[in-house]
Amino acid sequence: MPATLHFSNSLDTLADRLIENIQAPDADPFATTAIATPASALRDWLKVRIAEKTGIAANIAFPPLENLLWDRLAERDRFRENPDEPDRLPARLLDSFSFQGLVLSRLRRDPPAALRAYLTSPHPEDAARRACQLAGQLASLFREYEYNRVAEPGYAGLTESWMKGEPSFARHLVRGHRPDATDGRMPVTHLTDVQALEEWQLDIYHSLFERGGLRDRWGEAVKTYRYTLPQYAHMALEKPVAPPDAGRVYHLFGLSNISPFHRDLIGQLADAEKLGEGAARFVIYALNPCAEYWEDVLTLRERRARGWRALTAQPVSAARVAATRLREEELAAGEVSDAEDENGLLALFGKPGRETIKLWCQLTGHDFHENFRAPEKTSLLATVQTSVLRREGPLAVRTPPDESLRFRHATDPRSELEGVRAEIALALAQDPTLRPEDLAIIPTDPASTLPVMRAVFAGDDRLPGNVPLLFPDGGASEESPFLQGFRALLTLAGAEVTRDALQALLGNAAVRRAAGLENLEPSALAGFLEAAGFSRGWNRSGTGAGGESSLEAALDRATLSLAVSGDDGAAAGASLHDLPRPVPGLWHRLDRTEADALLAWLERLRAHLVPLRPGTERGFAEWAGLLRALRDAFLKPAATHPTEVRDAYEVRRFLDEMEVWSAWSQGPDTPPESADIVLVTTLFADRFRDTDSAGRTNFLRGGVRTGPLSALRGLPFR
Secondary structure, eight states, rough: OOEEEEESSOOOHHHHHHHHHHTOOSOOOTTOEEEEOOOOHHHHHHHHHHHHHHSSOEEEEEOOHHHHHHHHHHHHTTTTTTOOOGGGEEEEEHHHHHHHHHHHHHHHHHHHHHHHHHHHHHHHHHHHHHHHHHHHHHHHHHHHHHHSSBBTTTTTHHHHHHTOOOHHHHHHOOOOOOOOOSSSSSSSSHHHHHHHHHHHHHHHHHHHSSSTTTHHHHHHHHHHHOHHHHHHHHHSSSSSSOTTTOOOEHHHHHHSOHHHHHHHHHHHHHHHHHGGOOOOOEEEEEEOSSSSOOOTOOOOOHHHHOOOOOOSOOOOHHHHHHHOOOHHHHHHHTTOOTTTTOHHHHHHHHHHHHHHHHHHHHHHTTEEEEEOOOSSSHHHHHHHHHHSSSTTOOOOOOOOOOSSSSSOSSSSSHHHHHHHHHHHHHHHHHHHOGGGGGOOOOSSSHHHHHHHHHHHHSSSSSSSTTOOOOOOOGGGOOOHHHHHHHHHHHHHHHHHBBBHHHHHHSSSHHHHHHHHTTTHHHHHHHHHHHHHTTBSSSSSSTSSSGGGGSSSHHHHHHHHHHSTTTTTTHHHOOOOOOOOOTTTGGGGGGHHHHHHHHHHHHHHHHHHHHHGGGOOOEEEEHHHHHHHHHHHHHHHOOOTTTHHHHHHHHHHHHHHHHHHGGGOSSTTSSOEEEEOOOHHHHHHHHHSSSTTTTTTTEEETTTEEEEGGGGGEEEEEO
């Protein structure tokens, strides 16, 4: 069997099965146990659970699923160390950022005719935003096609057809269509839309990955070849070799969303008939709410809204919209709408959960270990759990409301979280066996909720009523001072510098740490800049009144004032020719050491940011060098702050990746890729954003409309 599958409706039960397996008598005590989990919160919970059960959680690795599968492929790639195949040495994963860069290079050099008008704008900022965001969206769609539009018996995968220059969607949709289709089949006009949309996407994808295409030219230039995971799987499994530790077991725990490609790849890696001794062993632990077959349960929207999907902007009939919504009597009753003999609660788990269960079952041929656990108590929550556990749906006897399942109302998010904190504190006080790690708060919108949660739950652990809380990694709203500082520096480079902007920059902890000005009072800084006469602008030239309110002029006045006291009447009345007049009282506004450090910092800032002003085209390698120097001179992460250390690493990766982009070219006589600071800043903003909703919306960031772009995602493929 390709893999061993454990199903359960209890995370605790799955964790117990995992612990039993890693402690099996035949397990190698010196081998590192690899466990792939979908999120850091689940990983940390699992560490605690293993430590409690075994006494220690050591020699355990928690790689992401993509990395785990890539490493298994690399172990079996016979060409990885073969000098006769130089284009395979070495192979690295083509991550989302570099994928976006490849698409961006094609869009900038030779955009398809269908996109030229969209990518053209008289405003550089708008043009850069459109190009970067469109490239990112296309890279996301191409990756989704590779993962979900896979080859199946009798049909080639989408990207396999595209690499041959053959369209794929139309032939699946053309079967049985009628020009006047009104029964949900695809009419001719929409087939034309599909063909036009697929034509230019196919053209871009093929130009990137064809033999000698942009990806290959980049690899030849930098001596490192990048592949998506499906591409590398196709190469590595052509003639695989058996690695030394082929018999190792790899654990996949709690993965709630996989693709058909993951199903196929895990099956291929574990195929003993094809790989022989080189086959890997996988044990899968998956949450499944229902102990019976439920992969054919349709959601309410699926039951009510079937038919073809329009690809062009057009009005949608009110009847079609109304068909997907609950009726007034259903809303008034507050009931879950069930079809005949259907489980409405189970349908609410949605298509992703249902499809993942189906894919796991397909991998193992519906051979799995059942570890389902019925509720031990009689309560309202237990009734809900039991209703989902069996396909037949709700129980015949209603259960009265009780404390196991309650709804609370609050006027605002803070009040709601304060009520949650009080409830948790009361539960911990009343139940000595209850531990904080047994409790969870699941917000619907983590990005907006986490800042409020930090404010509500922050406090001294020794104070009564305080509840300890382990916060997961946040999104863009939770970025560290280091990343905020780098973003502010880039913004400052592209805008006119002002006194308020400098004050905000020096209010950043990572910036103050690098400048050695941790003890500088903001009010003292504001007074110093105001007294020195700084208002706005970097240099004297082009700034009103001879540029005397610029930072350059203010630095000259401040430097002279520290050397010659402005309170000295003789100095003030002396002829200084072209030198600025010293400023009275400036000497007393800051400590001399702080003043010297501040003046040196301001002069360095001006020197580093002036070359980053818009209007100059540079190669990506040169931009990476300038930004690296900016980072080193003005930012210092806190070694004890995990988020800052992580963000510093990610910024370094961003600059390292961008540095090799200069190698992209259309031929030996074509100059390296170059860009303006506007494009570089847009790339940074696009790279360090909240990715939770990437690829799931018809609107790109910044209000760019891309409804038709994602239309192929929802079309039937088989």
